[in-house]
Amino acid sequence: MTKKITCVFCKQSNYIKKGIRRTQNRGNIQKYKCLACGKYFTNDEGFYRMRNSESKITSGIDLYFSNLSSRKVRNYFRRHLDHNASHVSILEWCRRYVLKVQKYTNKLNPNLNGRFYADEMMVDRGNEKDAFWCSIDWDTRFITGFHYSTHREVSDAIDFIKKATKKKIPQYIQTDAGMFYPQAMRKLYYSNRLHSLRVEHKVINTSKTGKHNVRIETVFMKMRDRVNNFRGFKALWSAPILMAGIVLQHNFIEEHTSLRDYPCDRAGLNLNIGQNRWLDLIRLSAQNS
Numbered sequence: 001m002t003k004k005i006t007c008v009f010c011k012q013s014n015y016i017k018k019g020i021r022r023t024q025n026r027g028n029i030q031k032y033k034c035l036a037c038g039k040y041f042t043n044d045e046g047f048y049r050m051r052n053s054e055s056k057i058t059s060g061i062d063l064y065f066s067n068l069s070s071r072k073v074r075n076y077f078r079r080h081l082d083h084n085a086s087h088v089s090i091l092e093w094c095r096r097y098v099l100k101v102q103k104y105t106n107k108l109n110p111n112l113n114g115r116f117y118a119d120e121m122m123v124d125r126g127n128e129k130d131a132f133w134c135s136i137d138w139d140t141r142f143i144t145g146f147h148y149s150t151h152r153e154v155s156d157a158i159d160f161i162k163k164a165t166k167k168k169i170p171q172y173i174q175t176d177a178g179m180f181y182p183q184a185m186r187k188l189y190y191s192n193r194l195h196s197l198r199v200e201h202k203v204i205n206t207s208k209t210g211k212h213n214v215r216i217e218t219v220f221m222k223m224r225d226r227v228n229n230f231r232g233f234k235a236l237w238s239a240p241i242l243m244a245g246i247v248l249q250h251n252f253i254e255e256h257t258s259l260r261d262y263p264c265d266r267a268g269l270n271l272n273i274g275q276n277r278w279l280d281l282i283r284l285s286a287q288n289s
């Protein structure tokens, strides 16, 4: 990956190297002097002023979204590293970098085929039952959009489908027999000229035929597993951010087990991400912010 260095203050890249900053946890960091505004800065690769090393932060994020609880990640660090990190810090890293990376990935244009499968899952948040809605493009397995809501009503389904189809109007959307989908589809896609929907709505009656199809179900089962592990989450502001992290983990970080490649690659996004995928995604996001 090529690194473009810019001044953190004025964003110009007219600078000279000027000394080294020694840090306890992130080693020696090159300092620069900006020739445009005269201020000193270090290269902001997304970890500006963080007290832990990039590799520790990104392992924490990766482990957490691989389905380890924040406490288990903390215990793992205690066993293997000198400096501890509390489970609260680990959650803070996750939220902080999910927001940064999502800002960047939202601007990307994945090449989607247009056969969409949508599903909603219940999320236990304290005593509440929330819903996590998720839509997957069949050929790429790329998650095209998701939505987090405290209810499951027509308006929620509309919000969800809007997000799911933001990058592409699909050939069809397949859903279960949820009551809210037909109304939402009608609202969004009914054409007076055609006297029908502009986007086909396929409905799978789960009691008769099972869910979707076996291969797409594997993806939804993985998502459901992750979502179930959010049990006990109390904060409504935090839950959707962590769900967004699960989606990033799926689209950009984890190789699809049977297809042996990444949904982002299948969708033609040539991001040139190396072995530490979270680290490179964060760097890309910092460069393109």
Ligand SMILES: [Zn+2]
Residues within 6 Å of the ligand: 007, 008, 009, 010, 011, 012, 034, 035, 036, 037, 038, 039
């Ligand atoms: Zn400057």
